[in-house]
Amino acid sequence: MSERKRPEIKSSYSTIGYFKRNILQWRYRNSCQYPWRTTKIKFHALIAEILLQRTKAEQVIPVYKRLIKARPSINTIAVMPFSKIKNIIAPLGLRWRAKKIKELACTLKNSYKGRIPANIDELLALPGVGPYAASAYLSLHSNIRALLIDSNIVRLYGRFFGFGVHAETRRIRALTNLINLITPRRQCRRFNYAVLDLGRNICKPKPTCPICPVLLKCHYYNKGKG
Numbered sequence: 052m053s054e055r056k057r058p059e060i061k062s063s064y065s066t067i068g069y070f071k072r073n074i075l076q077w078r079y080r081n082s083c084q085y086p087w088r089t090t091k092i093k094f095h096a097l098i099a100e101i102l103l104q105r106t107k108a109e110q111v112i113p114v115y116k117r118l119i120k121a122r123p124s125i126n127t128i129a130v131m132p133f134s135k136i137k138n139i140i141a142p143l144g145l146r147w148r149a150k151k152i153k154e155l156a157c158t159l160k161n162s163y164k165g166r167i168p169a170n171i172d173e174l175l176a177l178p179g180v181g182p183y184a185a186s187a188y189l190s191l192h193s194n195i196r197a198l199l200i201d202s203n204i205v206r207l208y209g210r211f212f213g214f215g216v217h218a219e220t221r222r223i224r225a226l227t228n229l230i231n232l233i234t235p236r237r238q239c240r241r242f243n244y245a246v247l248d249l250g251r252n253i254c255k256p257k258p259t260c261p262i263c264p265v266l267l268k269c270h271y272y273n274k275g276k277g
């Protein structure tokens with residue numbers, strides 16, 4: 052792997068502590084309420100995480116609402132005609148997701164007695180569930196500590212800690228180590244919601260730094276280097 056793909060990631064305990072504190076406090080006052088964030092039905096939350104892969108939350112909302120309108124159980128989706136699932140999901144493109152959701156329901160019904168496993172390895176073995184969906188499901192919907200990495204979050208960390216972000220950055224060990232260090236053992240759900248929302252809504256490609264809760268120690272803001 053070239054040097055370009057191995058950015059040096061420097062951080063200090065005080066900077067990490069500052070980031071954690073401020074972002075957790077910010078989350079108290081700022082929370083985006085998407086419908087899958089308030090559902091008590093974990094299967095629906097898992098479906099939402101599959102739909103959200105490579106798709107904006109705003110696009111997913113109407114499709115998700117339509118799919119779960121009748122509050123379908125795992126068994127209901129397992130026996131639902133594939134064409135019906137496909138038609139509901141069609142506006143999002145990426146039609147493989149319809150097939151995966153159907154397969155997921157069948158697998159949970161036949162191999163897991165209608166239960167969703169609560170550990171990352173078993174989740175990753177399920178149809179349609181990739182690393183991001185598995186971590187998001189565990190941390191956001193089951194409050195089990197899991198490391199969340201998506202492009203918005205990588206951009207946020209890259210700017211805050213001052214390392215370059217490239218196509219391969221999310222796969223480097225130093226980034227995983229940093230996120231492992233920074234993700235709290237307690238309050239993981241709140242922390243992960245906060246980084247998701249901050250990365251998506253404030254540390255956007257064109258960031259709105261003046262309203263950012265971590266600007267005082269942000270490398271990008273203070274040094275102008277992204």
Ligand code: SF4
Nearest residue numbers: 254258260263266269
């Ligand atoms: S200060 Fe600006 S660049 Fe830094 S993390 Fe906040 S929004 Fe992103």
